Amino acid sequence: MAQSNLYSRVIGTGSYLPADRVTNQDLADRLAKQGVETSDEWIVARTGIHARHFAAPNETTSDLALHASRNAIEAAGIDPDSIDLIIVATSTPDFVFPSTACLLQNKLGIKNGGAAFDIQAVCSGFAYAVATADSFIRGGMNRTALVVGAETFSRILDFNDRTTCVLFGDGAGAVILQASDEPGVLSSALHADGSHSSILCTPGNVNKGVIEGSAFLHMDGQAVFKLAVKVLEKVAVEALEKARLTPGDIDWLIPHQANIRIMESTAKKLHVPLERMVVTVGEHGNTSAASIPLALDVAVRDGRIKRGQHVLIEGVGGGFTWGASVIRY
Numbered sequence: 263m264a265q266s267n268l269y270s271r272v273i274g275t276g277s278y279l280p281a282d283r284v285t286n287q288d289l290a291d292r293l294a295k296q297g298v299e300t301s302d303e304w305i306v307a308r309t310g311i312h313a314r315h316f317a318a319p320n321e322t323t324s325d326l327a328l329h330a331s332r333n334a335i336e337a338a339g340i341d342p343d344s345i346d347l348i349i350v351a352t353s354t355p356d357f358v359f360p361s362t363a364c365l366l367q368n369k370l371g372i373k374n375g376g377a378a379f380d381i382q383a384v385c386s387g388f389a390y391a392v393a394t395a396d397s398f399i400r401g402g403m404n405r406t407a408l409v410v411g412a413e414t415f416s417r418i419l420d421f422n423d424r425t426t427c428v429l430f431g432d433g434a435g436a437v438i439l440q441a442s443d444e445p446g447v448l449s450s451a452l453h454a455d456g457s458h459s460s461i462l463c464t465p466g467n468v469n470k471g472v473i474e475g476s477a478f479l480h481m482d483g484q485a486v487f488k489l490a491v492k493v494l495e496k497v498a499v500e501a502l503e504k505a506r507l508t509p510g511d512i513d514w515l516i517p518h519q520a521n522i523r524i525m526e527s528t529a530k531k532l533h534v535p536l537e538r539m540v541v542t543v544g545e546h547g548n549t550s551a552a553s554i555p556l557a558l559d560v561a562v563r564d565g566r567i568k569r570g571q572h573v574l575i576e577g578v579g580g581g582f583t584w585g586a587s588v589i590r591y
């Protein structure tokens with residue numbers, strides 16, 4: 263039974279980046295060996311990215327999720343067995359099935375029979391996962407949720423396509439959301455428009471034991487750029503209005519870390535000063551569903567985000583999907 267004064271609150275955050283840090287120059291050197299030309303200068307100027315991390319060959323998305331989850335559980339100071347809901351947002355799951363969330367539950371040693379499932383909303387995945395977990399908790403279905411964004415995008419990058427392979431990285435971020443009488447997640451807004459599915463996609467499937475179509479990420483960068491800038495501002499305003507707040511009330515803007523130019527353009531449209539935007543794209547690249555919880559954890563751990571402050575998260579990605587939440591930390 264839903265209670266009107268029941269909220270979900272963030273009680274811990276965690277994140278993890280694989281050990282292999284690859285600078286733009288490292289990547290340019292690797293690509294040059296196969297005749298693909300790029301440069302640190304081009305990547306920094308067009309995206310703001312300086313480096314990204316790539317998972318080791320034997321490291322899977324659930325492995326990255328495990329490290330981030332353990333950090334979040336430790337920060338929250340909870341017994342893992344109190345987690346009765348696990349949601350993993352990912353577009354690069356370990357397997358077709360079972361879900362990465364079920365694999366993660368097992369790796370965490372949780373045996374309480376709580377619910378576990380993946381959300382597939384590409385780079386908006388974490389926004390979708392937070393809104394879903396918040397609804398489940400406020401509806402009284404669950405009490406303590408582990409919400410993770412985890413990706414190994416390096417596995418679906420075509421390293422012969424310089425327009426995409428320089429943009430993405432691997433990583434994971436996690437939050438523990440718990441039922442509380444005190445406000446936490448104040449509002450959420452989610453949207454999708456499947457008519458734009460072809461501008462950002464990995465259009466392959468497994469059919470009779472072989473991959474049919476392409477298992478590589480394809481993107482029309484300029485089309486994505488234009489649509490992203492348009493929808494991010496709108497969904498941010500929608501989430502703020504639902505929370506009865508204005509951009510001036512926002513202490514920290516945490517956009518999906520795709521490209522510094524998209525991020526700055528949204529912040530300017532919202533009139534949020536750039537110094538109130540958390541930026542990790544330079545060091546992480548675009549880690550898709552992991553980018554927002556990674557940035558959140560960085561800013562919580564370095565002391566920028568404090569209890570009681572308002573944080574606006576917003577994501578956009580393949581589908582086309584987009585979403586935002588306003589969180590009182």
Ligand SMILES: CC(C)(COP(=O)(O)OP(=O)(O)OC[C@H]1O[C@@H](n2cnc3c(N)ncnc32)[C@H](O)[C@@H]1OP(=O)(O)O)[C@@H](O)C(=O)NCCC(=O)NCCS
Nearest residue numbers: 300301304308385424425428483484486487520521578579
């Ligand atoms: C991908 C993106 C950085 C490309 O920037 P852009 O300014 O649109 O660049 P263009 O695609 O017009 O390409 C400009 C030139 O750079 C070249 N180029 C593309 N990638 C390059 C690379 N890695 N290194 C060097 N040159 C490159 C192109 O071939 C083109 O050359 P030409 O003018 O000789 O044809 C930009 O479109 C973008 O950020 N889009 C959004 C991507 C995104 O965020 N996706 C995820 C959303 S969740």
